[in-house]
Amino acid sequence: MDQPLPNAAARPALPRTVWVLGVVSLLMDLSSEIYHALLPAFLTITLGLPVAAMGALDGFAEATASMAKLVSGRLSDRNQRRKPWILLGYGMAALSKPLFPIATTALPVLGARFVDRFGKGIRGAPRDAMIADETPPELRGRAFGLRQSMDTVGAFLAPLAAIGLMILFRNDIRAVFWVAVIPAFLSFGFAWVMLRESGDHAPIKAKIKWGGFRDLDPAVKRLIGVGFLFGLARFSESFLILKGIDAGISASWSPIVLALFNLAYLLLAYPAGILSDRMSPKGLLLVGIGLLVAADLVLAKGVSLWTVGLGVILWGAHMAFTQGIFSRMIADAAPEAQRATSFGAFFFVSGIAALLSSLGAGLIWDRSGASATFIAGAVLAAVAGAMLVLLPRSDRSAT
Incomplete structure (x- = not known):
């Protein structure tokens, strides 16, 4: 009776680093998503900007992040160090919050969004x-899934916190923004103290030269x-939030849309x-893309709160079946000496x-209108x- 179960004894544990990065991501996302949850209403209602301006703000912000990933990924591969770049990134994000x-x-x-x-x-x-x-390699899907899940815990709690803080501070968005500064600095401090970088990946005999995307x-x-x-x-x-507002949700309660989205993502x-780790990542990625098509079609036709809620849940589900899966497939396909560079290139193009x-x-x-926006998304998905279906079967990441 005291003998451990055979499969439990054989099952390797995830590295400590994965858990530490998960907690760091949770805290930073808790901070960032409070801002994200309130910005659509702040920009379009308080400041009176058109939806196109909000789309431009989000788009340029994400493109900025992706360009930085390309540079930091290459530099990280060049000196085979990860932690300094991770700390710099979380530090800049924390410093942007008071802005x-x-x-x-x-x-x-x-x-502020640019710096963040x-x-x-x-x-x-x-x-x-x-x-x-x-x-x-046999645990990579699990590792990326765990980090993404913990990141999404913060993203799920953030809109709920935003609603509670808006009630507490009587719709004073600036006061809510000041409170959201706290978890950002806790995230940086936790990474500084707890994150340890092993040297196992450092001694690479022949580093791959970087001559651009052709290399x-x-x-990949x-x-x-x-x-x-x-x-x-x-x-x-942000467009999900606007769809919720169109369906009748008040600006103060609009962050509930993100909470529902992130709950599906988290679970x-x-x-x-x-x-x-057990079946074809390519097949799971196809499931995720199919979920996005379904979400777009539901949101394109939905006018009631229940229909919009279903579309938002499907949108969160598609994220769960794509974000970590893409990361796992890149990790499998990239040569070790070019790993961070490959991630950077992927994120750059995605941005x-x-x-x-x-x-x-x-x-x-x-x-x-909203309907045409979501239909266009469904077609592109x-x-x-x-x-993806046409990718050669010989690709290590697609089989």
Whole structure:
């Protein structure tokens, strides 16, 4: 009776680094998503800006993050260090938070979002490379799923906190923004103290030279192509909030849309990661793309709160079956000496797609309405799925 179960004894544990980065991500997302939850109403209602302006703000912010990922990923591979870049990224994000409550016009908000997203970009590729460095290949899906799930815990709690704080401070958004500064600095402090970088990945005999995208592994380049099309289809969650407002949710309660989205994301991200260790990641990614098509179609036709809620849940489910899966497939396909660079290139191209997507979604929304915006997203997602199906079976990441 005292003997451990055979499968429990044989099951390896996830590295400590994965858990530490999960907690760091949770705290930072708790802070960032409070701002994200309130910005759509703040920009379009309080400041009176058009939806296209909100789309431009989100798009440029995400593109900034992605360009920073390309640079930090390459530099991280060059000196085979991850932690300094991770700390720099989280530090910049933390320092950007006080800029939001002191902003009085759209321009300072844009500056704050720029610094915040630039910090996110700097830490993104080295962080995912560190997870891949220190996690056995057979556990990578589980590791990325756990980090994504813990990140989403913060994203789920944030809109609930935003609603509670708005009630507590009687709709004083600036006061809420000041409170949101606290978890951001806790995130940086936890990373500074608890994150340890092993040297196991450092002694690489022949480092791969970087001469541009042409030097990337062919399997990585194919995944980047799919990621670009997918990014065009997946515009900012701010449009989900606006859809909720159109359906009758008040501005004060609009963050509940993000809470519902993140709940679905949270519940499915870790199971999806575990599944990707046991079956084809490519198949799971196709499921995620299919869920996005379904979400877009439901949101395009939905006018009631219940229908919009279903569409938001499907949107969160598609994130669970795509974000961690993409990371796992890049980690599998990339050569070790080019791992952070490959992540950076993937995120860079995805960010350019996010910029174009959010800009386009805002323009379509202003000119043709919400329904046309989501239908366009569904069409682009279907094209990305078709491209994924055509990937060669020889790709290590797709089999």
